[in-house]
Amino acid sequence: MCGFAGFLGGKLATNRELADSTLVAMAKEIITRGPDSSGSWCLKNDGVGMSHRRLSILDLSPAGHQPMLSASLRYTVVFNGEIYNHLDLRKKLKKELGPLIWKGNSDTETLLACIDNWGIQETLVNLVGMFAFSLWDNVSKTLTLARDRIGEKPLYYGWEGSGKDRVFLFGSDLKSFKAYPNFNPVVDRNALCLFLRHSCVPAPHCIYEGFNKLNPGCYLNISKDQMSPKITRYWDAGCLLTAGVNSPISSNFNDLSSFIESKIVKAVNRQSISDVPLGTFLSGGIDSSIITTLLQSQSIKPVKTFTIGFEEESYNEAIYAKKISKHLGTDHTELYVSSKDGLDLIPDLSRIYGEPFADSSQIPTILLSILAKKDVTVVLSGDAGDELFCGYNRYNFADDLWHKLNFLPSSGKNVLANLLVTMPSRVWDMSESLSLAGKSSARLAEKVQKVAGVLAANSVDDLYTDLISDFKNPSEWVIGGTDPYSLTLNETYKELGTKRSMMLKDLLGYLPNDILTKVDRASMSVSLETRVPFLDHELVEATFRVPINMHLYGGKSKSILRDILYKYVPKDLIERPKMGFGIPLDSWLRGPLKDWAESQLNEKRLDCEGYFVTQKVRKIWMEHLNGSKNWSSQIWNILMFQSWLENQKL
16 A cells, blocks of 8 residues: 655656655655655656655565556556455466566556556456556656546546646645645635535545546546546446346345355455455444454454444444454454544544545544554455445435325425424434434434435435435535535436435445545555455446345345355344444534634634635534534534644645
């Protein structure tokens, strides 16, 4: 796992000494992504330079050093990620070309050999892994940027400056761009609207004007002769899902479960290859438990597992993780965190995430990464199980709610919505504490607010958007901003049905923009590599062919994963209400985080900065403090932007 940065064009490139020092400085900004070694490369005549930071995972020798030149001397690459099938690719090249001379065992060298012989498109189609890379073609004088299919690894790019100083910047993190001389970014207020809605800035958008993230499954070409980037999609989840639905696996449930298990086992095997210590994140939920279980079943030594716990019972799954670990015989480490642990992290969040990010589970994810890094350099996670195996409650909730609400007149839905909105959140909290709603209704007030927000939806698309939105109309909160984003599917995809469409939207949006971003930045802040076996694209494409009724077989979500897991772990260790991986943010904001939050939301400061409508922000802050409403998610979004802005000194 690594990080890289670079530039194309600009007056700086003509000064070799300044170019070299700038590349070193850009790489230094992302040193935690690659603390083991660094390198830079520049061609003065072509005005291109690239720098790299390396976290050694495969081939720890200098043979894996980057930037790396291809055997033909045509290509130079900087690469971030892992290619899990790189040894298979070497065999394929040998079969086609005969014996090749290799300098080392790194997957980067394999990548270059594939591009040398197959070109970009065919190489990308053959890769199994997570990656982002930049490649310079010394023959066509073209720069290529590429990103993995689902978006596990980040890749930013954009134009800065004007005239002779105009330069194309690219890299793994926005922090690198700040090291480029006279970099003067401007906040994109439309992207800020997106951030308020989604708690993150979704690709292809970026918090800086004129900059973008490369969408997953795409590569980009640019040159001095072609200054406008040309983007090509090499993997299309929507088309593949449609094809899978139209050609489903025809099998009984048991056979289908065994088939999917074989795919997961293959993915875990691929991703457990490492020249450094490896473990797993174990939350105690279905997804992380199955990854840990299958890894342990193939290991002769106890797998190292890690979990985070909370004193607040409704947020704590550590007790279940510990029981599962004991059953499996893993080498388990747990850490219970407090509000002080979260408070101590807050000053570093904007540095860690580079652009505003407000999924509050970022805090336990960072703490979990810190814990794991003490013993291992690589961890496997259970992310993506919900998106691929129909696990989120909102899939059934939205489908059922839409059919129930669709026949109601708008006036009736609005009356019900107003009733729910005006009810103080402490009423729902009291109901929960009295167990009137049962243990499965943890954080009931938040759920009631969600229901109220979706009652007026005019379509299933609107319903989904409302369910995943923290702010329904963010442009009303951002001065001078409009909300440009709506992840809609074309008419062909709408034939997939409500649940499938929502799963696809999450795979394209929520998963890469929130979940994978959260884990990548958190783990890389401590030089820990995370791998996601569920995102092996062969497994992903297999799930596309699973009929939706099989995902929900027996009336249970993620029925296939449950069936696989029950072969190894007793049901009573797994069957319990879904909790998620969050923190008690609402109470923390009213307690230990109150003074810090007030300093960020100070009326004079908000007025002076001019990004938010001050009176609206102050209103929800006061309502949250007095307990009449729970605005913790919305307030956290604003706080994370404020903290990021303070760090940027814009």
